[in-house]
Amino acid sequence: xxxxxxxxxxxxxxxxxxxxxxxxxxxxxxxxxxxxxxxxxxxxxxxxxxxxxxxxxxxxxxxxxxxxxxxxxxxxxxxxxxxxxxxxxxxxxxxxxxxxxxxxxxxxxxxxxxxxxxxxxxxxxxxxxxxxxxxxxxxxx
DNA sequence: GCCAACGTTGGC
DNA sequence: GCCAACGTTGGC
Numbered sequence: 026x027x028x029x030x031x032x033x034x035x036x037x038x039x040x041x042x043x044x045x046x047x048x049x050x051x052x053x054x055x056x057x058x059x060x061x062x063x064x065x066x067x068x069x070x071x072x073x074x075x076x077x078x079x080x081x082x083x084x085x086x087x088x089x090x091x092x093x094x095x096x097x098x099x100x101x102x103x104x105x106x107x108x109x110x111x112x113x114x115x116x117x118x119x120x121x122x123x124x125x126x127x128x129x130x131x132x133x134x135x136x137x138x139x140x141x142x143x144x145x146x147x148x149x150x151x152x153x154x155x156x157x158x159x160x161x162x163x164x165x166x
Numbered sequence: 167g168c169c170a171a172c173g174t175t176g177g178c
Numbered sequence: 179g180c181c182a183a184c185g186t187t188g189g190c
Contacts, residue, residue, distance in 0.1 A: 034188085058173075058187095079188060123189080142172060142187050 028148040029064065029074035030137060031089065031111065040076050040086040043113045050092040050112030053145070054100045061145035065109045066095045073166065074111065075148065075156065077137070084120040085156060088166060089113055118161030131155050 031053060033039070043051065056062055068091045076087040093110035126132045132155060136146035148156075157165035 032188085060173095083189075140172095141170090141189075144187080 027067070027069065027072045028150060028153040029068065029072060029091075030077055030085075030146045030148050031074050032077045032079045032144045032146075034080045035078045035082055036080070040078065040113070040116075043076060043087070043089065043111070046112065048092075048112055050110045052099060052110050053108045054098045056098070056108055056145060057106060058144065060143055062105075062107055064145045064147060066107060068094060068109050070094055073114070073153070075153075076113070079144075082120075083124075084117075084122040085126075085160060086117055086120045087113055088115045088117070088157075088162075115162065115166060119159075121156050121160045125159060126156070129155065129159070 053065065056065065070091055070093075072091045074089045074091070075085045076089050077085050089111040091109050092112045095107045095109050097104060098106040098108045123137065126135060127138055132138065132152055135148070135152050136143055140146060154165045157163065
């Protein structure tokens with residue numbers, strides 16, 4: 026099991042939008058960055074991820090699960106771009122803000138802090154547990 | 167709205 | 179293959 030973090034601008038695709046898709050989930054399409062795509066290629070079914078609101082909100086608001094492994098991105102003809110499908114699993118009882126993450130020394134190496142522009146990033150197991158704990162999910166799912 | 171960081175493009 | 183120019187992301 027690996028852990029990830031997905032960024033989305035809530036004005037484009039919000040946690041509410043994601044939850045409306047229910048168990049069927051939805052493509053995480055539109056990624057046009059090789060590193061982010063490679064991360065999605067590395068994902069396995071039922072890997073977990075944080076859903077993070079960028080631009081507005083700036084907080085981890087929920088947890089999603091990979092429900093379909095990498096496949097061609099339906100929003101482009103360009104065969105280079107692939108994406109996974111994800112579905113909403115849980116709300117964060119207490120959303121975890123970027124400020125809190127930056128203020129926590131245990132999370133100083135999170136890609137969210139060090140690779141500001143990477144939209145799909147890996148999360149270590151320790152980081153996963155810590156952010157879940159901060160968000161009121163203890164034990165971590 | 168600004169701008170730093172950084173990825174991509176294209177001329178040489 | 180280098181690197182300047184340019185475009186985009188995303189925090190502030």
